[in-house]
Amino acid sequence: MNTPIVILNYKTYLESSGENALELARALKSASEESGITMVAAPQAADIYRVHDQISLPIFAQHIDPITPGGHTGSNLIETLIEAGINGSLINHSENRMKLADIDEVIQLCKQHNIESCVCTNNIATSKAIATFNPDAVAVEPPELIGSGIPVSQAQPEVVEDSVKGVKSINKKIKVLCGAGISTGEDMKAAMDLGADGVLLASGIVKAENPKKALLDLVSKL
Numbered sequence: 010m011n012t013p014i015v016i017l018n019y020k021t022y023l024e025s026s027g028e029n030a031l032e033l034a035r036a037l038k039s040a041s042e043e044s045g046i047t048m049v050a051a052p053q054a055a056d057i058y059r060v061h062d063q064i065s066l067p068i069f070a071q072h073i074d075p076i077t078p079g080g081h082t083g084s085n086l087i088e089t090l091i092e093a094g095i096n097g098s099l100i101n102h103s104e105n106r107m108k109l110a111d112i113d114e115v116i117q118l119c120k121q122h123n124i125e126s127c128v129c130t131n132n133i134a135t136s137k138a139i140a141t142f143n144p145d146a147v148a149v150e151p152p153e154l155i156g157s158g159i160p161v162s163q164a165q166p167e168v169v170e171d172s173v174k175g176v177k178s179i180n181k182k183i184k185v186l187c188g189a190g191i192s193t194g195e196d197m198k199a200a201m202d203l204g205a206d207g208v209l210l211a212s213g214i215v216k217a218e219n220p221k222k223a224l225l226d227l228v229s230k231l
């Protein structure tokens with residue numbers, strides 16, 4: 010079995026922005042080294058270079074726009090993000106949803122540029138639909154549980170289990186993560202027991218008093 014994956018979405022919390030983005034990346038790197046679990050930082054676009062320049066760990070963008078170089082003021086261009094230091098990207102997060110055709114285009118851009126694509130979905134049906142685009146990973150997150158502290162793996166286990174089954178029946182190489190309300194070792198173990206390959210999480214770690222301790226607790230039951 011491959012090693013489980015933890016992706017920490019920094020979102021736009023002050024606790025994970027600017028200089029704090031670096032502190033959090035140090036916590037991720039150190040927790041990853043101690044536990045042997047792959048941990049990925051997904052800071053805001055403006056903090057990607059800062060983190061990449063100071064700390065060696067995998068970095069995902071939170072969003073990439075479906076554009077090619079040229080006149081697209083205010084957009085996130087994949088080429089620039091790669092030069093800044095990303096190894097992959099979240100796509101279609103519930104807090105930044107995209108049109109179906111644009112999701113497909115960004116997955117194709119990631120493939121062309123050899124970086125990882127992790128598409129967020131909101132239920133079993135969208136997880137299966139997105140699997141037909143063959144991203145590297147799908148992360149299923151019921152929107153009503155995001156930021157709630159109620160873990161999807163315990164509150165809606167069927168969403169995780171059936172997303173895993175549905176996605177793997179289309180392409181078993183696609184990794185299936187789950188997110189929303191995940192913060193403890195029990196939450197992550199429940200996700201892995203349901204067949205998930207890892208978790209996508211934010212507030213439980215970003216807002217923890219001691220993020221490194223929270224990360225080590227997260228992976229303590231694996």
Ligand SMILES: O=C[C@H](O)COP(=O)(O)O
Pocket residue numbers: 018102150154155156157158188189190191209210211212213
């Ligand atoms: O990208 C992360 C998810 O939206 C989960 O957020 P949360 O861990 O704060 O519930």
